[in-house]
Amino acid sequence: MAFTFPTSTIPPLDQAPALRWGILATGWIASQFAESLHRHSGQIVAAVASRDADRAEQFARQHGIPAYYPSYEALVAASDIDVVYVAAPHSEHARLALLAIEAGKPVLVEKPFTTTADEARLVVEAARRNQVFAMEAMWTRYLPQSDVARQLLAAGALGGIQLVLADHGQLLPRDGRLFKPELGGGALLDLGIYPISFASAFLGAPRTVQVLGSMSDGVDAQCTITLGYGQAGVQAELSTSVLAKTPNRAAIAGTHGLLEFGSPFFAPTTLSYSDIGLESEPTSRPVDRDTPMHEALCYQAVALARYLDEGRSESPLHPLDEVIAIMQTVDDARHQLGYRLPWEQ
Numbered sequence: 001m002a003f004t005f006p007t008s009t010i011p012p013l014d015q016a017p018a019l020r021w022g023i024l025a026t027g028w029i030a031s032q033f034a035e036s037l038h039r040h041s042g043q044i045v046a047a048v049a050s051r052d053a054d055r056a057e058q059f060a061r062q063h064g065i066p067a068y069y070p071s072y073e074a075l076v077a078a079s080d081i082d083v084v085y086v087a088a089p090h091s092e093h094a095r096l097a098l099l100a101i102e103a104g105k106p107v108l109v110e111k112p113f114t115t116t117a118d119e120a121r122l123v124v125e126a127a128r129r130n131q132v133f134a135m136e137a138m139w140t141r142y143l144p145q146s147d148v149a150r151q152l153l154a155a156g157a158l159g160g161i162q163l164v165l166a167d168h169g170q171l172l173p174r175d176g177r178l179f180k181p182e183l184g185g186g187a188l189l190d191l192g193i194y195p196i197s198f199a200s201a202f203l204g205a206p207r208t209v210q211v212l213g214s215m216s217d218g219v220d221a222q223c224t225i226t227l228g229y230g231q232a233g234v235q236a237e238l239s240t241s242v243l244a245k246t247p248n249r250a251a252i253a254g255t256h257g258l259l260e261f262g263s264p265f266f267a268p269t270t271l272s273y274s275d276i277g278l279e280s281e282p283t284s285r286p287v288d289r290d291t292p293m294h295e296a297l298c299y300q301a302v303a304l305a306r307y308l309d310e311g312r313s314e315s316p317l318h319p320l321d322e323v324i325a326i327m328q329t330v331d332d333a334r335h336q337l338g339y340r341l342p343w344e345q
């Protein structure tokens with residue numbers, strides 16, 4: 001019988017309570033996020049904050065945002081903001097997430113959630129203590145392709161998972177934030193987090209972490225990571241690099257079939273399914289090409305709006321304990337490469 005893909009069960013993007021978002025920082029991802037929310041959802045970008053008043057004003061004007069603040073502290077204190085999005089570099093994530101949580105504001109924190117598992121535990125503990133919603137902006141989890149993949153797995157189309165493959169590599173400038181340890185630079189925290197989170201989504205926390213790689217300019221620059229799960233040889237083979245563009249693909253190999261994610265696997269892409277025959281033709285389907293690349297950042301924001309409406313304290317697709325476990329895997333990999341962040345010394 002011909003294979004057919006299930007359709008995504010994610011409701012339309014305009015069918016969620018419209019939250020008033022406040023954005024902390026005015027960099028590249030903050031801009032992409034604001035545009036994505038405007039173009040594809042009913043979510044409201046109500047305010048932006050910067051460390052610099054002029055930058056806040058300029059960003060607000062550029063993106064048609066009604067309010068701007070000259071400090072992050074001022075924005076999180078604003079009574080007409082429902083939820084805060086942290087879009088600063090990794091090194092600031094824990095501090096700014098805590099700032100929002102202590103102000104009682106639900107918070108969406110850019111990936112990686114924090115720079116270390118210890119920081120992640122601090123933020124999660126504060127969120128639970130204050131009964132405030134917190135979520136990592138691991139946007140891939142909330143895309144329609146991930147929903148389709150979860151359905152295929154639940155229906156047994158792949159059988160038991162034997163191997164997960166994923167890589168994320170880009171050639172990135174030496175003068176950028178990824179080569180600055182003081183901003184949490186390095187391949188693993190910025191790019192490697194995607195393949196590690198992908199493996200976690202389908203296999204959970206690994207029992208063993210083995211890394212082969214190298215440092216450059218004081219940060220981890222490239223590595224392969226083998227994760228072991230202690231059962232029947234199940235493993236994940238992952239890689240990341242800031243020294244070269246790599247295929248940026250992912251695959252889940254099961255005992256009944258193979259599911260492949262086109263490049264880049266972490267953004268809206270094409271899924272291909274094939275059965276176990278070596279010469280089997282794959283069945284392919286693009287999933288949501290209407291919101292290309294970062295225009296799809298809005299899916300995670302709309303999911304968060306639904307979760308708050310449902311009275312949840314964290315994402316059911318990416319629970320906070322899993323976020324901590326992922327940061328632990330990143331810690332392990334980083335430390336095996338001999339890379340310690342300035343605040344870990």
Ligand SMILES: NC(=O)c1ccc[n+]([C@@H]2O[C@H](COP(=O)([O-])OP(=O)(O)OC[C@H]3O[C@@H](n4cnc5c(N)ncnc54)[C@H](OP(=O)(O)O)[C@@H]3O)[C@@H](O)[C@H]2O)c1
Nearest residue numbers: 025026027028029030050051055087088089090110111112
């Ligand atoms: N989901 C994705 O696909 C994706 C893609 C790219 C980046 N990201 C994530 O988004 C975060 C920001 O990345 P980006 O590429 O947007 O960075 P960026 O362009 O360098 O912008 C970062 C912004 O953060 C603010 N900031 C606060 N403290 C800072 C500090 N100590 N040094 C520098 N800037 C500081 C600055 O804005 P103000 O001073 O005006 O407040 C700055 O414009 C990272 O954690 C990254 O992992 C996610």
